Amino acid sequence: MADFVNYILNIEGSWFGYVVAALVAAVLILHVVAVGALLFIWMERKISGRIQDRLGPTRVGGKFGWLQTLADGIKLIAKEDVTPDLADKFLFKIAPYVGLAASYAAFIALPFADGVVGLHINTAVFFVLAVLGLEVFSVILAGYASGSKWSLFGAMREAAQVVSYEVPLGMCVVVPVMICGTMNLTTIANMQAGFLTNWLVFNDPFTFLTAIVYFTCATAGVNRAPFDLAEAESELVAGFHTEYSGLRWSLFFMAEYSSMFIVSALASILFFGGPHGPIPVTEILGFAGDSLGNPGMEAFSEETAKNDGFFAATQFGLILSRIIGVVNLLIKGCIGVTVMMWVRWSFPRLRIDQVMTMCLKYCVPLAAIGFLGATTWQALDLPTGTTLTGSHRYEYHELWTAGLKDKVLLDQDETADSSEAPIPHENDTQTEVNKVPLKTVPVSVLKGGER
Amino acid sequence: MDLIAVAWPYWHQFFFIIFAATAVGFGFGVLLSKNVVRMAFYLVLSLGSTAGLFFLAGAEFVGAMQLMIYVGGTLVLLIFGVMLTAQKDFINMDTHTQDWILATIVGGSLLMVLLFAAFGADDWSTPQDINDAQVEATKEATPLGLALTGIRVDKLGDSGDAVDDGKSGYLMPFIIVSIHLLVVLIGAAYMARTKKLSHATDDKSSRAKLMLFKMEHESEQLEEETYVVTHRGKSALNPLDPQNEN
Numbered sequence: 241m242a243d244f245v246n247y248i249l250n251i252e253g254s255w256f257g258y259v260v261a262a263l264v265a266a267v268l269i270l271h272v273v274a275v276g277a278l279l280f281i282w283m284e285r286k287i288s289g290r291i292q293d294r295l296g297p298t299r300v301g302g303k304f305g306w307l308q309t310l311a312d313g314i315k316l317i318a319k320e321d322v323t324p325d326l327a328d329k330f331l332f333k334i335a336p337y338v339g340l341a342a343s344y345a346a347f348i349a350l351p352f353a354d355g356v357v358g359l360h361i362n363t364a365v366f367f368v369l370a371v372l373g374l375e376v377f378s379v380i381l382a383g384y385a386s387g388s389k390w391s392l393f394g395a396m397r398e399a400a401q402v403v404s405y406e407v408p409l410g411m412c413v414v415v416p417v418m419i420c421g422t423m424n425l426t427t428i429a430n431m432q433a434g435f436l437t438n439w440l441v442f443n444d445p446f447t448f449l450t451a452i453v454y455f456t457c458a459t460a461g462v463n464r465a466p467f468d469l470a471e472a473e474s475e476l477v478a479g480f481h482t483e484y485s486g487l488r489w490s491l492f493f494m495a496e497y498s499s500m501f502i503v504s505a506l507a508s509i510l511f512f513g514g515p516h517g518p519i520p521v522t523e524i525l526g527f528a529g530d531s532l533g534n535p536g537m538e539a540f541s542e543e544t545a546k547n548d549g550f551f552a553a554t555q556f557g558l559i560l561s562r563i564i565g566v567v568n569l570l571i572k573g574c575i576g577v578t579v580m581m582w583v584r585w586s587f588p589r590l591r592i593d594q595v596m597t598m599c600l601k602y603c604v605p606l607a608a609i610g611f612l613g614a615t616t617w618q619a620l621d622l623p624t625g626t627t628l629t630g631s632h633r634y635e636y637h638e639l640w641t642a643g644l645k646d647k648v649l650l651d652q653d654e655t656a657d658s659s660e661a662p663i664p665h666e667n668d669t670q671t672e673v674n675k676v677p678l679k680t681v682p683v684s685v686l687k688g689g690e691r
Numbered sequence: 692m693d694l695i696a697v698a699w700p701y702w703h704q705f706f707f708i709i710f711a712a713t714a715v716g717f718g719f720g721v722l723l724s725k726n727v728v729r730m731a732f733y734l735v736l737s738l739g740s741t742a743g744l745f746f747l748a749g750a751e752f753v754g755a756m757q758l759m760i761y762v763g764g765t766l767v768l769l770i771f772g773v774m775l776t777a778q779k780d781f782i783n784m785d786t787h788t789q790d791w792i793l794a795t796i797v798g799g800s801l802l803m804v805l806l807f808a809a810f811g812a813d814d815w816s817t818p819q820d821i822n823d824a825q826v827e828a829t830k831e832a833t834p835l836g837l838a839l840t841g842i843r844v845d846k847l848g849d850s851g852d853a854v855d856d857g858k859s860g861y862l863m864p865f866i867i868v869s870i871h872l873l874v875v876l877i878g879a880a881y882m883a884r885t886k887k888l889s890h891a892t893d894d895k896s897s898r899a900k901l902m903l904f905k906m907e908h909e910s911e912q913l914e915e916e917t918y919v920v921t922h923r924g925k926s927a928l929n930p931l932d933p934q935n936e937n
Contacts, residue, residue, distance in 0.1 A: 255702075258702075328726070328728070328729070330729070331728065331729065331732060361751045361755075362751060362752075363751050363752045363755055366752065366755045366756075366759070367751060367754075367755040367758075369759070370755045370756075370758040370759040370762075370763075371755075371758060373758075373759065373763055373766075374739075374758065374762060376766065377732075377735060377766065377769070380766075380769055380770065381728075381732060381769075384728055385728075396770070399766070399770050403766070403767075
């Protein structure tokens with residue numbers, strides 16, 4: 241992206257391209273958060289209406305009432321921003337931004353398709369979970385700072401709930417990480433390329449179980465009904481946001497809907513193929529390139545553009561396949577959000593003790609069973625759904641550990657360009673495997689490797 | 692266009708100063724604030740900025756770890772702060788002069804130790820030319836994970852000695868820590884369990900145990916009574932219930 245901007249403006253290596261690239265990424269993510277919230281609130285109204293045998297919004301913006309959220313937004317902006325007398329003013333004002341910032345920041349590491357990611361982090365799973373966990377701060381601060389009993393009760397419930405559900409959630413996330421041998425979300429997604437059966441949810445029965453437990457815990461983790469104890473309006477008025485009004489109130493909901501989307505998108509990347517559709521159209525047509533061997537391939541290279549011209553440097557097939565990937569991921573995320581809404585309007589709200597029982601007595605043991613079962617499945621070499629590699633996925637990724645010592649001794653001189661080298665395929669012969677430079681071992685390690 | 696065409700190599704310094712200033716500033720905020728919840732919130736921001744420094748250094752795993760463990764741990768602190776200060780009596784923490792003096796001595800000496808350690812390292816006090824020191828570092832956390840589970844990829848060798856070959860790694864400490872945490876978890880669950888029949892009351896010599904015995908029996912009776920009452924209260928609505936003949 242930065243290369244592209246600098247090439248178009250004919251300024252080589254300038255800061256300007258990097259700033260533009262960063263801004264484009266930031267604004268795109270902001271649109272996922274804001275426009276996503278607009279869409280999801282409208283969807284929530286329509287879905288709840290249909291489930292309750294109503295029509296939902298019908299008038300604003302034409303036939304389906306699709307501008308209803310925008311009208312609500314205008315109403316909310318126009319509302320007075322009230323701060324209660326008993327409130328801790330500073331914390332009260334800052335709390336909504338904390339939640340929105342946390343759920344926005346989690347999108348930074350979320351790959352929408354191979355290479356379409358704000359920041360390529362190799363431990364993206366961990367990063368996303370860590371940052372999403374910060375969202376609970378906004379609820380606790382809001383509950384405390386409001387100076388209201390209802391808010392405080394809501395916040396304490398939320399704290400107890402979120403902290404408990406992070407345990408099974410983390411255990412579920414470990415399963416795809418273990419199967420793929422990496423915490424890199426792009427690589428995890430790429431390891432599910434191909435037909436439907438390659439998705440990790442169909443890897444073995446235990447991953448299927450884990451996917452269900454993950455989705456349940458994610459629903460509870462983002463504080464959605466039937467786990468929305470923190471804002472139980474039948475008991476706590478509105479829970480932690482009782483005292484909020486206007487724009488600050490809407491920021492809470494923007495954060496809630498965007499974190500709903502991000503846990504759904506994470507579920508689709510971890511278990512449901514991510515940007516890869518059920519039928520690999522782009523791969524059959526030959527557009528996608530070797531995304532597994534070369535994750536995060538640059539679709540535009542400034543150096544090639546200088547030598548061979550713009551069209552030689554731009555890989556339009558790759559760009560097309562990534563656009564289709566982004567659309568796939570957005571569709572899957574929206575399906576996840578829709579399921580959450582469906583669950584919300586179908587089930588009654590649980591009591592706080594039932595929520596805790598659900599977590600500690602059902603979700604944690606089920607997640608543990610899923611983890612142990614998936615581990616055993618891999619260890620016993622039982623048949624999996626994948627047709628992608630001949631061996632296990634983690635062996636494919638961690639191929640370098642097999643003959644590490646030989647490689648270290650053989651490839652002293654080839655390590656300089658190791659960053660461009662693809663991971664070898666499984667049908668390569670063993671000697672070729674040994675010749676390929678290591679991808680994942682640091683140069684310093686290699687240099688010190690020969691003792 | 693001239694300004695745009697400039698390559699600006701100071702991005703890292705720029706963001707380093709931002710993150711460092713935020714971390715230090717909110718650190719002072721923790722010191723100077725008197726409200727417990729605000730203190731915890733400033734601590735969160737300070738630790739979060741430190742995570743930003745880790746991200747800036749390219750150590751994403753450590754940064755995310757910082758966010759998850761330290762910032763997440765402060766979450767618990769915040770919850771306790773909220774629970775304590777829900778009553779307005781404890782909302783402000785006034786620090787006495789002697790506390791200030793003691794804290795200054797302890798904190799100052801720790802700071803001196805840190806400063807000596809920081810400036811004592813030769814590599815840091817004399818920074819080399821950036822181009823000489825350019826090492827292409829990996830961004831994979833895999834070697835770290837392997838080291839935790841027993842394989843030190845940076846030490847793999849041929850000598851036949853497992854420790855020298857890096858095949859021992861940190862597996863043992865890792866397992867010890869895991870078991871320790873498991874024991875703590877089980878202990879916490881045991882302490883917080885619903886109290887039922889006490890088997891510790893056989894030894895009547897202990898006064899504390901006797902009191903515990905009495906207390907438990909009282910509470911049990913109470914529980915039983917409420918249970919019966921509610922049960923009858925419910926069954927009172929049921930005309931088929933034989934207990935409800937009046």
